[in-house]
Amino acid sequence: MSQDLREMDLESFLHPYTNFQDQAEHGSVVMKSAHGVRVQDIHGREYIDGLAGLWCVDVGYGRQEIASAIADQAREMAFFHTFFAMANEPSIRLADRLKRMTPWPIARVFFGLSGSDANDTQIKLIWLYNNLLGRPEKRKIISRHMGYHGITLGASNLTGLPAVHAKMNLPLDGFLHVGMPHYYREAESGMSETQFVDKLVDELEQTIVREGPDTVAAFFAEPVMGAGGVIVPPEGYFPAMQEVLRKYDVLFVADEVICGFGRLGKPWGCQALGIEPDLVTIAKGVTSGYAPLSASLITEKIWSVIEEAGDEVPQFNHGQTYSGHPISTAAAHANLDIMEDETLFDRAADTGVYLQERLRKEFGDHPHVGGVRGIGLIAAIDVVQSRETRQPFDPARKLPLRLYRRMLNKGVIARAAGVSGVALCPPYIVERDEIDTLVAVMREALDELMDEER
Numbered sequence: 001m002s003q004d005l006r007e008m009d010l011e012s013f014l015h016p017y018t019n020f021q022d023q024a025e026h027g028s029v030v031m032k033s034a035h036g037v038r039v040q041d042i043h044g045r046e047y048i049d050g051l052a053g054l055w056c057v058d059v060g061y062g063r064q065e066i067a068s069a070i071a072d073q074a075r076e077m078a079f080f081h082t083f084f085a086m087a088n089e090p091s092i093r094l095a096d097r098l099k100r101m102t103p104w105p106i107a108r109v110f111f112g113l114s115g116s117d118a119n120d121t122q123i124k125l126i127w128l129y130n131n132l133l134g135r136p137e138k139r140k141i142i143s144r145h146m147g148y149h150g151i152t153l154g155a156s157n158l159t160g161l162p163a164v165h166a167k168m169n170l171p172l173d174g175f176l177h178v179g180m181p182h183y184y185r186e187a188e189s190g191m192s193e194t195q196f197v198d199k200l201v202d203e204l205e206q207t208i209v210r211e212g213p214d215t216v217a218a219f220f221a222e223p224v225m226g227a228g229g230v231i232v233p234p235e236g237y238f239p240a241m242q243e244v245l246r247k248y249d250v251l252f253v254a255d256e257v258i259c260g261f262g263r264l265g266k267p268w269g270c271q272a273l274g275i276e277p278d279l280v281t282i283a284k285g286v287t288s289g290y291a292p293l294s295a296s297l298i299t300e301k302i303w304s305v306i307e308e309a310g311d312e313v314p315q316f317n318h319g320q321t322y323s324g325h326p327i328s329t330a331a332a333h334a335n336l337d338i339m340e341d342e343t344l345f346d347r348a349a350d351t352g353v354y355l356q357e358r359l360r361k362e363f364g365d366h367p368h369v370g371g372v373r374g375i376g377l378i379a380a381i382d383v384v385q386s387r388e389t390r391q392p393f394d395p396a397r398k399l400p401l402r403l404y405r406r407m408l409n410k411g412v413i414a415r416a417a418g419v420s421g422v423a424l425c426p427p428y429i430v431e432r433d434e435i436d437t438l439v440a441v442m443r444e445a446l447d448e449l450m451d452e453e454r
């Protein structure tokens with residue numbers, strides 16, 4: 001990087017989730033161009049993007065159809081808002097398309113710009129719903145330790161990463177967290193998966209009962225936790241959790257921001273994990289990151305209460321300047337067309353099987369890999385001191401971050417995720433030989449790192 005740009009970056013640009021000291025030491029990687037599964041920095045160095053941007057560039061980079069849809073829309077009408085019964089054609093058609101392509105009884109679609117703001121919308125919808133039902137006390141929300149739901153003032157309460165709360169006066173009252181379904185890390189010695197699920201379900205029920213069922217409104221969960229370390233719950237976890245939620249009339253919000261649009265080898269994460277949601281949050285894959293867009297999908301159950309409120313709530317008093325931005329929704333159509341035309345959900349399912357096999361083959365009995373987790377085209381390994389004793393490394397050694405950095409230096413982008421995980425989540429168009437490279441580089445970097453630790 002030229003000295004100018006490096007200094008400008010360090011002195012002006014506050015990066016999200018970036019360690020100050022690390023950045024000062026290593027500088028930023030300034031990306032410039034991208035095609036397929038590869039990105040290039042300003043020095044012409046090429047990287048295989050093993051994380052699809054931030055778990056989002058599902059169709060891969062450089063798709064001219066999406067670029068053209070964005071440019072055409074910008075030329076015809078770059079913007080007009082959707083307040084006060086204003087509308088634009090791509091947004092109307094996208095709301096309708098999403099209703100048709102999802103398996104749930106969706107009544108309305110509310111557009112936002114990020115997963116975070118869509119989750120904020122869900123919180124407000126839940127509060128509105130219970131207020132209209134005459135139970136204003138039913139407003140507490142439960143999510144999970146290490147869950148990730150975003151960073152706006154509402155969503156960051158749902159997020160269960162301690163670092164997101166530290167020194168920011170979070171979480172606010174009324175937001176509670178229960179344990180994550182991370183069998184390898186959280187199950188007591190000798191506990192079967194079934195016993196572990198029972199324990200988590202019991203914890204959920206105890207929490208609801210302790211708080212008072214009349215005060216608990218909703219439960220938010222990612223089908224598979226992404227940023228928390230790609231945590232795939234044991235068999236039967238969600239159906240059992242939902243039984244308790246139904247018993248106490250607690251809504252289920254499925255955060256499909258990463259899992260939606262085919263990532264888990266099924267069109268929706270809820271289908272892969274046996275969830276029947278009341279509200280669904282989508283973002284990322286809806287445009288593959290080509291333009292910012294998210295949506296709150298509202299089922300009949302919730303919508304009918306709002307609709308029947310009549311004069312009490314004559315309008316939804318919520319909205320952003322860019323809700324239903326025509327450039328974003330035009331990008332979404334072009335992206336979804338590609339997914340359909342190239343049957344990318346099937347391709348992700350197929351390549352996903354290969355990714356999971358390769359990782360398990362390479363790391364299944366590695367002495368420093370605690371677990372290989374994943375489903376579909378998302379996976380992670382846990383870097384541990386000892387596989388047998390489950391002894392983790394001292395967090396101060398920053399093993400996952402160092403593995404990520406070593407892989408980056410070898411031209412592969414992965415991501416440190418969760419307590420000790422390093423994750424992969426490539427675009428759906430990734431080829432098998434590229435998966436071989438991702439896995440081989442991960443192995444080489446891990447072995448080098450472990451030699452260094454000895």
Ligand SMILES: Cc1ncc(COP(=O)(O)O)c(C=O)c1O
Nearest residue numbers: 114115116148149150222257258
């Ligand atoms: C499951 C999940 N929900 C919500 C979000 C927040 O989305 P955004 O960063 O677009 O606000 C993310 C982001 O990674 C996510 O993974």
